[in-house]
Amino acid sequence: MGQYEMFVTDVLVIGAGLAGERAAIESARNGLNVTLLSLVPPRRSHSSAAQGGMQASLGNTAMGKGDSPDVHFMDTVKGSDWGCEQDVARIFADTAPIVMREMAHWGVPWNRVTLEKRVYDGKEIHEDPEKVGLISARNFGGTAKWRTCYTSDGTGHTVLYTMDSIVQKYGITVHDRVEALSLIHDGETCYGAIVRDLRTGQLRVYTAKSTVIATGGYGRLYGASTNAVINEGTGMSIAYDTGVVPLGNMEAVQFHPTGIVPSWILITEGARGDGGYLLDKNGYRFMPDYEPNKKELASRDVVSRRMIQHIRAGYGVDSPYGQHLWLDIRHLGAKHINTNLREIATICRQFNGIDPVHELIPVRPTQHYSMGGIRTNIDGQAYGLKNLWALGEAACWDLHGFNRLGGNSLAETVVAGKIIGEKIAEYTKDVSLKVSTSLVEDHLLIQQKRIEQLRERKGTENVYDLRNRMEHTLNTNVHVFRTEEHLLEAVHELQELNERAKYIKLRGEGKGADPELAFALRLPGMIRLALTIATGALARTESRGSHFREDYPKRDDENWLKRTLAYWREGAKGPELEYEPVKITESPPGDRGYGEATAGAKPLVKQ
Amino acid sequence: MAGRELTFRIMRYNPETPEVKPHLQDFKLFEEPGMTLFVVLNKIREEQDSSLRFDFVCRASICGSCGMLVNGRPTLACRTLTKDLPDVTTLLPLPVFKLLGDLSVDTGTWFREMSIRTESWVHDDSEFDPTKQEERMDNEEALKIYEAERCIECGCCIGGCATANIRPGFIGAAGINRVARFMVDPRDKRTEQEYFEVVGSEDGVFGCIGLMACDDNCPVGVPLRGQIAYVRRKMASAGWKMKVGR
Numbered sequence: 001m002g003q004y005e006m007f008v009t010d011v012l013v014i015g016a017g018l019a020g021e022r023a024a025i026e027s028a029r030n031g032l033n034v035t036l037l038s039l040v041p042p043r044r045s046h047s048s049a050a051q052g053g054m055q056a057s058l059g060n061t062a063m064g065k066g067d068s069p070d071v072h073f074m075d076t077v078k079g080s081d082w083g084c085e086q087d088v089a090r091i092f093a094d095t096a097p098i099v100m101r102e103m104a105h106w107g108v109p110w111n112r113v114t115l116e117k118r119v120y121d122g123k124e125i126h127e128d129p130e131k132v133g134l135i136s137a138r139n140f141g142g143t144a145k146w147r148t149c150y151t152s153d154g155t156g157h158t159v160l161y162t163m164d165s166i167v168q169k170y171g172i173t174v175h176d177r178v179e180a181l182s183l184i185h186d187g188e189t190c191y192g193a194i195v196r197d198l199r200t201g202q203l204r205v206y207t208a209k210s211t212v213i214a215t216g217g218y219g220r221l222y223g224a225s226t227n228a229v230i231n232e233g234t235g236m237s238i239a240y241d242t243g244v245v246p247l248g249n250m251e252a253v254q255f256h257p258t259g260i261v262p263s264w265i266l267i268t269e270g271a272r273g274d275g276g277y278l279l280d281k282n283g284y285r286f287m288p289d290y291e292p293n294k295k296e297l298a299s300r301d302v303v304s305r306r307m308i309q310h311i312r313a314g315y316g317v318d319s320p321y322g323q324h325l326w327l328d329i330r331h332l333g334a335k336h337i338n339t340n341l342r343e344i345a346t347i348c349r350q351f352n353g354i355d356p357v358h359e360l361i362p363v364r365p366t367q368h369y370s371m372g373g374i375r376t377n378i379d380g381q382a383y384g385l386k387n388l389w390a391l392g393e394a395a396c397w398d399l400h401g402f403n404r405l406g407g408n409s410l411a412e413t414v415v416a417g418k419i420i421g422e423k424i425a426e427y428t429k430d431v432s433l434k435v436s437t438s439l440v441e442d443h444l445l446i447q448q449k450r451i452e453q454l455r456e457r458k459g460t461e462n463v464y465d466l467r468n469r470m471e472h473t474l475n476t477n478v479h480v481f482r483t484e485e486h487l488l489e490a491v492h493e494l495q496e497l498n499e500r501a502k503y504i505k506l507r508g509e510g511k512g513a514d515p516e517l518a519f520a521l522r523l524p525g526m527i528r529l530a531l532t533i534a535t536g537a538l539a540r541t542e543s544r545g546s547h548f549r550e551d552y553p554k555r556d557d558e559n560w561l562k563r564t565l566a567y568w569r570e571g572a573k574g575p576e577l578e579y580e581p582v583k584i585t586e587s588p589p590g591d592r593g594y595g596e597a598t599a600g601a602k603p604l605v606k607q
Numbered sequence: 608m609a610g611r612e613l614t615f616r617i618m619r620y621n622p623e624t625p626e627v628k629p630h631l632q633d634f635k636l637f638e639e640p641g642m643t644l645f646v647v648l649n650k651i652r653e654e655q656d657s658s659l660r661f662d663f664v665c666r667a668s669i670c671g672s673c674g675m676l677v678n679g680r681p682t683l684a685c686r687t688l689t690k691d692l693p694d695v696t697t698l699l700p701l702p703v704f705k706l707l708g709d710l711s712v713d714t715g716t717w718f719r720e721m722s723i724r725t726e727s728w729v730h731d732d733s734e735f736d737p738t739k740q741e742e743r744m745d746n747e748e749a750l751k752i753y754e755a756e757r758c759i760e761c762g763c764c765i766g767g768c769a770t771a772n773i774r775p776g777f778i779g780a781a782g783i784n785r786v787a788r789f790m791v792d793p794r795d796k797r798t799e800q801e802y803f804e805v806v807g808s809e810d811g812v813f814g815c816i817g818l819m820a821c822d823d824n825c826p827v828g829v830p831l832r833g834q835i836a837y838v839r840r841k842m843a844s845a846g847w848k849m850k851v852g853r
């Protein structure tokens with residue numbers, strides 16, 4: 001078996017973004033021994049890149065007046081196109097204001113309400129003098145009220161830095177530059193993980209009473225994604241690889257309307273929330289024609305589709321990177337752009353050489369968020385394996401159904417971290433750790449063998465070629481608009497790639513912490529996720545939220561008001577799909593008030 | 608139309624083979640429109656040398672992972688456009704930090720140790736009360752905290768600092784700025800004397816020799832010059848009060 005390092009802990013949290021750290025804090029406060037693992041130093045986790053803000057119905061601003069958890073709940077359910085778990089949405093909406101205040105108590109410098117004069121959409125906003133100094137909010141898509149709390153242009157950054165400061169305060173153990181490769185389990189219970197040290201390439205064993213997956217999203221499957229390059233979905237894949245833990249709604253993929261062309265860096269929704277317009281090649285503001293009420297601020301799935309629809313109608317701007325549209329924030333003025341939207345200005349200047357105070361920004365819908373993930377119950381317990389938990393973007397707790405509202409994801413990480421963190425702490429106290437050495441060594445051996453095999457270099461396939469094929473397939477066939485023909489093509493291609501991934505040949509020797517080896521270990525799992533997304537999308541013959549089938553353009557509650565559960569059984573060549581009902585506790589399916597159902601699927605352009 | 612041919616002279620070092628001393632290796636490729644060092648390094652790894660080590664996470668100058676010396680100057684690789692570079696560019700890892708291989712350095716461990724040493728969290732013993740409205744704060748005050756909080760822990764100010772290069776315990780401009788972030792925060796209940804314990808030494812603000820390379824090198828524009836002056840002033844007065852008190 002050879003030498004390996006072994007770590008024993010009460011709670012093992014894989015992932016040190018907002019979700020993982022918040023959950024870890026709760027266990028540490030309850031006197032449990034906690035270890036956090038991360039691919040990168042915790043503060044570099046993708047949560048830090050969220051700039052826009054997080055939703056909570058504090059209702060402190062004039063434009064948020066009358067807001068309440070009920071209104072937030074309803075926006076979330078509508079946004080999800082009735083695909084979410086309503087009991088989850090309820091505790092989420094009720095808890096969000098509390099965690100926002102808790103983060104303020106811990107140190108987040110939230111922007112506060114001021115009496116400074118502001119004009120929005122031609123109207124002057126008058127704040128209530130009684131509310132000055134309380135947590136402020138900005139406008140985000142798909143919401144009835146202004147409720148997105150923020151710190152200028154760096155919400156994720158400040159919330160993560162504050163969260164991590166509390167992790168440091170509690171002295172929680174953090175191991176960075178490590179990657180979980182598999183879960184240790186016997187088909188019934190999870191006992192920890194096999195982990196690779198990315199500094200040296202050595203394997204390690206972590207055993208734990210509770211194992212928590214908080215590894216974020218999989219955006220990089222698409223290549224063209226707003227996500228960080230480490231968002232490769234490995235946390236989902238290691239749960240999926242057990243053969244007994246299902247992934248929920250993997251076909252529900254969010255595309256953000258404004259990825260900047262061609263680096264696909266996100267231009268935050270704050271730009272439109274603060275009053276930015278979308279323009280076409282004629283400089284015409286087209287969104288009011290499609291969405292007279294919400295205009296640029298309909299939910300993301302709707303705006304993304306309207307944009308592609310408008311491009312297809314011949315109004316796109318040509319560029320070497322394909323057609324795009326323009327985002328216009330010039331009218332917001334230099335002062336506003338250079339303070340409240342500073343990060344956007346910086347991105348435009350640095351990556352495109354554009355000054356958004358005077359120039360238009362080229363944008364196109366880009367993969368952004370994964371609503372799907374490891375399916376859990378309302379307490380965060382994964383289906384299928386005892387002592388395994390999941391939360392944050394890696395999980396399908398199912399707050400978002402088929403479309404997540406902007407600002408609801410950061411809020412989810414912290415709310416879920418608190419609620420699920422409490423459950424984990426409570427539960428773990430009663431678990432006694434009994435794990436057999438042979439089980440641990442079996443799982444370790446599987447990973448050792450994979451590595452040895454790759455180092456023998458007997459295969460034929462280049463990892464980067466396979467990855468490029470996978471990205472290309474998803475981007476052309478499993479995007480904003482979907483049809484049976486294209487989805488079938490994607491499924492076939494990905495099935496083939498899944499076979500070919502068994503014969504990877506490293507170009508280098510793969511010694512130690514070699515980056516190519518690390519990627520070769522990850523890629524097969526990524527391809528399995530991609531195939532699962534395509535298979536789920538092909539099976540779902542309706543349109544709901546971000547999943548839009550041109551051949552089935554209507555939502556079909558009679559047949560499809562249900563959640564996809566995908567299993568990858570041991571030795572199988574593809575996913576096995578099952579379905580479960582969606583929990584409706586308060587709001588029966590209805591009309592969202594925006595999108596195709598309301599405004600009709602035909603373009604209404606009157607240029 | 609083919610772009611310029613660019614040469615990248617990159618420092619190579621693999622801790623697996625310590626007998627091979629750090630050395631420079633040349634890689635050549637053709638420039639493309641909008642090309643950044645993020646694109647360049649990935650292309651080299653994918654097409655020329657799969658063992659090349661470097662760190663990127665956000666590739667959008669937000670996460671602070673990719674600090675390195677580009678033609679001698681510490682900066683973020685992901686936001687360095689090749690159109691601003693000469694035909695031959697040297698890439699070296701940031702000094703001061705532990706070298707993990709090629710261009711990859713362990714800034715994470717350095718910053719974690721610094722944060723823990725300076726106790727970089729809000730010191731306040733009161734329990735959070737979930738039923739209460741939040742404490743009010745003036746928006747200007749919040750913005751002031753944010754100004755310091757914007758540091759992305761990239762290490763560029765450290766790599767280019769004369770003191771940090773010779774004094775391993777020095778917390779550097781990023782460390783001094785971190786202390787300033789908590790000093791301006793009314794929620795942190797630490798006294799001047801308590802801060803003095805943390806930064807009132809040669810490893811803290813008094814180790815700084817004030818040449819301000821850090822201020823020029825910070826890629827996100829944290830006003831380091833002002834922050835260092837602020838902490839120095841506060842600590843000089845605290846030190847003086849402590850002497851008098853004694």
Ligand SMILES: Cc1cc2nc3c(=O)[nH]c(=O)nc-3n(C[C@H](O)[C@H](O)[C@H](O)COP(=O)(O)OP(=O)(O)OC[C@H]3O[C@@H](n4cnc5c(N)ncnc54)[C@H](O)[C@@H]3O)c2cc1C
Nearest residue numbers: 015016017018019039047052053180216392393407409410
């Ligand atoms: C550009 C951008 C902007 C956004 N803006 C907003 C916004 O304004 N508002 C909003 O609500 N949402 C926003 N989102 C979404 C939101 O940021 C994310 O959904 C959220 O931060 C995810 O948090 P998390 O804790 O689940 O995961 P992450 O923050 O992604 O953390 C994942 C952690 O897991 C670790 N990890 C992953 N795999 C492994 C492994 N195999 N082994 C060990 N560790 C592993 C990583 O190192 C990391 O620490 C944005 C997303 C993007 C892409």
Ligand code: SF4
Nearest residue numbers: 768815816818819821
């Ligand atoms: S001013 Fe001080 S901290 Fe900044 S580079 Fe010079 S010595 Fe270092």
Ligand code: SF4
Nearest residue numbers: 758759761762764825
């Ligand atoms: S102060 Fe600036 S240069 Fe220094 S670590 Fe922070 S962001 Fe980087």
Ligand code: FES
Nearest residue numbers: 664666670671685
């Ligand atoms: S990769 Fe994040 S700052 Fe460069």
